Amino acid sequence: MLDTLNFRHLYYFWVIAHEGSLAQASERLDLAPQTLSGQLASLEQAVGGLLFRRESRRLFLTDLGRTVLGYADEMFSVADELCQVVQSAPEDRPLKLVVGVSASIHKLIAYHLIEPALTLDRDVQLTCRTARIEDLLRDLARQQLDVLLTDRVPLTDAGARWHLHELGQSGISLFAAPALAQRLTPGYPASLNGQPFLANALDAPYLHQLTRWFSEQGVRLKVRAEIDDSALIKVFGRQGQGVFAAPTLIADEVCRQYEVACLGHVEGVTDHLYAITRTRQSTHPAVEAICRQRITARR
Known part of the structure; x- marks a missing residue:
């Protein structure tokens, strides 16, 4: 036709x-x-x-x-x-930006990583896609994404063409509903022994470090639920269903938005954050703004 x-x-x-x-x-x-x-x-x-x-x-x-x-x-x-x-003049045209967000990244973290692109002098038309990193890497290779945000370094694929940008890192803290936090704060972290824990079902990289830290402290938690959505984990935590972990970078926002309390910082456990692009140097102004940022929050 x-x-x-x-x-x-x-x-x-x-x-x-x-x-x-x-x-x-x-x-x-x-x-x-x-x-x-x-x-x-x-x-x-x-x-x-x-x-x-x-x-x-x-x-x-x-x-x-x-x-x-x-x-x-x-x-x-x-x-x-x-x-x-x-x-219209090039600088007046809306700038389209398609961002892939690894499902294991906390949604509040994802916003912080994308925020520099939204502060440009040009209008940005943003599209966000959340999925597993393997699927997002395929979309990036097909040029369906401008940039991919993740908390892990992908397994090397000899046929893949992408470049990794380190955006920074954040320490990890533990949170719980106020009543549960008040009960567990005295004697922390030993007081965590035997308590219900809300785990990330997507196996975020920092969970391996966190599990080792619990073991070093002689703490054995009972996994109450495995949840593959970081926001849903916090909702369960707000309802008193267990202790959960989140990056220290967003601790204040987590406490305010989900009405929970911070039990304490976890020493030696770090969440690393990355952006992945198809080339080392991007000509996309919004992608450049995302990739050149550096964030750090240890406590």
Whole structure:
């Protein structure tokens, strides 16, 4: 169909439909009515049916005509937007940014990492996609993402082409609902022994360090739930279902937003944060803003 559909003929049809007659459309397009009539006939042949009924020198859309007009309205509306964009100065054009966010990253952390891109002098049209890093790396390779945010270094793939940017690191703290935190604070961290724990089911890298730290402290927690969504873990924690871990970088926001209390910092456990791009140097201003930031929060 695309091989036989002439988009100029479609545009003529669109003008005729909105003007209501060949005569008015010919004035707008500066074409002879006979020429328009011939172009319309060619389009009707291409789509396989009449687009107008002619009654008393007036044109009325057929069912097929109304269907074609609906699509034409969408197409030429988008085309008009495109013309406005390309005719504007480069610095005035909206900057599209598609960010892949590894599902294991805390949502508040993800916002902090993306925030520099939102402070540019240009409008940024942001799209965020959350998934496992393996899926996001495929999307990055297919140029469906501009940048990928993650908390782990991907396994090396000889055929993969990507570059890793270190964005910083954060210590890890433990949190619980206020009543549970008040009970556990005296004697922390020994008081954690036997307490329910809300674990990240996506096996965030810092969990291995955290498990070792618990063992060194002689603490054995009971895993109450394994949850693959960092925000949902905090909701369970707010309801008193157990202790959970989160980066110290967002400790104040976690306490305020989820109405929990911080039990304490975990010594020697660190969450590393990275951005992954297809090339070492990106020409995308928003990606550059994300990749050149450095964050650190140990306590």
